[in-house]
Amino acid sequence: MESNESIVKSFLTYSKSQRIGILLFFGIIILVQGIYFFYDFTAKETIDKEQSKWLALQSTIDSLKLNNKNYKPTIYTFNPNFITDFKGYKLGMSVEEIDRLLAYRAQNKFVNSAAEFQAVTKVSDSLLKAISPYFKFPDWVKNNKNNSQEFAKNDFSKPGKIIVLDINQATKEDLMKVYGIGDKISDRILEQKDKYGAFVSMEQMDDIWGLSPEVLEKLKSSFAVKSVTNCKKININNASVKELTQFPFFRYQLAKDIVVFRTMKGDIKIEDLSKIKGFPLEKIKIIALYLEF
Template structure:
């Protein structure tokens, strides 16, 4: 090899030497250099991967989560509540259409007849149905209306609802021990009733019972209540009024600061104000 190498010209010899050097350098680089790609993980992704086990456990808990169902009156099921219970849109719409006629379901069988829910769904949710006391006790405690103190032959004596006792209220057909307590608690909460329309806000009173109440009770004189000055009260003072929550109290103050003193006609312009209760609420306010 040496003899044959010496037969080449000087330039050829230099070229051969350079070729061997290049091959040697390339092999050395390949042997000592790590050509594996390096995957860089940023800090945010590293934190995410570190918490992946926690995330997986939370997802597993959510997959196995079953919401707790509390007793409820099926007459007041909303779209969202019906969806959570497993009712279809058509079944919910049937119930809402029935309620728009001012009718009530008073048993699980009536609920199924109106909504047409399946037997399996009814079996699952009916144990949580909670009907008013007078519905459950009407068969056991029913007495002909003529046998009560307010007899047809007697002249009806209309009492002031703000002076009514528990015994007075229980003389009305459809009002039992618990509902009478609920009415009196509602009266104490507001300092007195300003309108018989407030009976519709007492839970458990059906339209029929409210109609009976209106026969024997009325607001004869304005109760001695401490009215809230809506233009001077603070957020804290407004939020203590039973009709107002903190968020609404805050919106009232914001509206007042931007538009000046609030008048009765301005109440409907305030964000989140309960429009259906404006007439009642206004009677508790001072402008």
């Protein structure tokens, strides 16, 4: 009792403002404890306007994801002879199947039907059924009546007998039978032949723009120079500068140098060609066949 009385007495000894301060302090303590025990401090998720906007679009996003699962990429028609590693992978071919095709093509051979493609690559029937509708072969392959007989043999290791034609007698249709030569390239070959009257060497095919090394090799194995009766020749010792410039191999400056050389040295002989300034030495053998001395 005495201790309680001493507390009360000591409390009464404080001034009025001090007693009020003490009472407020205890009141605050009691209020804080009450809040601690009775208020739920669980974190509440706050959703701002931007989050609300995205949540409103969630249904649309989910719909797009569903559509994306059902999306199938568009496959365009292609020539199976030129399938790359990446293209073959996308089509579902195994590494071994792609390698078989590339090894076959490395021999300068071509597949010309879905059946031959399967025979070379060993792809499964299911994969062939899925991708063969997109195969696109040149028109001349479709029109070749002997294709079906050749494919039925299923022997692609023995190439058929190649009939070598005269390049100077070849028609546009003859040229387009070479795999890789289409409408435009065949026209370029014929236009080049018209410039010279006739080709004198198959090396002149190297100057035809658009011929890949593979197609060039195939062209040279299918054609040869057998006749040059229509070859347009030019007399190098009598032709004027203007006449010389009309010759496909001679530009204006070279034509002038030829005239200067023969003016100073006399008539040009075949052995003098290499002495003329600017003369294309790498083509000297071909050019000489078009010249008269």
